[in-house]
Amino acid sequence: MTKVAIMRRLLTGLLACALLCPAIASSAVGAYNRCKTRPHINRFDSRLATEYGNLIDLAYQMSGRAAPPHEFTPPYDGLPPEYNFIAWVRMNDFTPRGRIRPKFYGIIVQRKSDPNSFILALRGTNSGIEWFDDFMSIFPVALPGFPGKIGEGFGRIFGSMEVIGADGQPTDKFGHGFVNEFRAAILGKLMRRATRMGANEQAAVLDRVNVEVTGHSLGAALATLYVAANARDRQLRISRIYTFASPLVGNTEFAAAFENLRVDSWRIANPFDVVTVLPAIGYSHVDRLEPVNSGNWVNRTPICLHSMTTYLHLVHPPILLDKSCAWDPTVPGPNIGGHTS
Structure with a gap:
């Protein structure tokens, strides 16, 4: 059986289970009960989680406005005034026929x-092709130079990530990998004529930099890979990563090596969200779990249980649920029965 045929069968089975089988929730809870915990330098901060979630939500809104001639550089209207815009991030999706x-x-x-403080925010799965990329991640491959194995789909997309500066142009490190392009974008913002600076001068500037990383769904997996690759290449200081609805990114060896990076790492997950327990075999979550519970007030559909808006509401209740996801016990359909709190 071909890899594509395997993926079709797996995707069909998983979607059917998510839609029709409430037992997926209890399975997810069991997976989280087995989650490892370890001490962290800082406690989970819901204020930071809300800040990061809002930036991810902005990336989703921008994606909805991405159209020629600005399909890679959509307007960042809505960026809160407390930030300077530095760069867009783009990457390739893949189909059975190759890169698109x-x-x-x-x-x-x-x-x-x-x-000196910068934030990378990555959106998640937003189309059928991107779901294909997600489910391709059951096949383990190496992240060169880092222990363990990662999902093939995640690794392939991560390898295609590129940075486009605020001027609409790639960085001077274009084609040298996302870690180097990210570093070049930061250096270019902090110092004019950065390419003419000596190595010692560049190092002095970058020593003061602090990077925070966040992502949702597929973006959470890619954020995790960026933190690992940055540590491998010893580029920038990353103090914190907060992810929402992350799938399992790598195997046990990868997760253990990631946890040794001493990054303040929090994985925000709703146990009723099927994406957070995939791939189900041969993979381990990175620490540390911050559970949120959709309870009886979120419509039990895969989209609602997984959406960024739902996660924002669960982290910061004053942010309202999408109306289509607010559970109504009087309406027949997928939401009947709710969840066990």
Whole structure:
């Protein structure tokens, strides 16, 4: 059986289970009960989670506005005034026939209150092709130079990630990998004529930089891979990663190596969200879990249980659910029965 045929059968079975089988929730809960925990430098901060979630939500909104001639560089209207816009992030999706045209996936911003503080925010799965990329991740491959194995689909997309500066042009490190392109974008913002600086001068500037990373769904997996690859290449100091609805990115060896990076890492997950327990075999979550519970107030559909808006509401209840996802016990359909709190 071909790889594509395997994927079709797996996708069909998983979607049917998510739609028709409430037992998926209890299976997910069991997986989280087996989650490892370890001490962290900082406690989970819901204020930061809300800040990061809003930036991811902005990336989703921008993706909805991505159209020629700005399909890779959509307008960042709505960026809160406390940030400077630094760059767009684009990457390729893949189909059984190979790589397709790049798409906009995320943003890099700078805090105005601290010019040395930067945030990478990556959106998640937004089309059928991107779901194919997700499910291709059951096949383990190496992340070169980092212990363990990762999902093939995640690794392939990560390898295609590129940075487009605020001027609409690639960085001077274009084609040298996302880690180097990200570093070049930061350096270019902090120092004019950065390419003419000596190595010692560049190092002095970058030593003061602090990077925070966040992502949702597929973007959460890619954010995790960026943190690992950045540590491998010893580029920038990353103090924190908060992910929402992350799938399992790598095997046990990968997860253990990631946890040794001493990054303040939090994985925000709703146990009723099927994406957070995939791929189900041969993979381990990175620490540390911050559970949120959709309870009886979120419509029990895969989209509602997984959406960024739902996660924002669960982290910060004043942010309202999408109306289509608010559970109504009087309406027959997929939401009947709710969840066990």
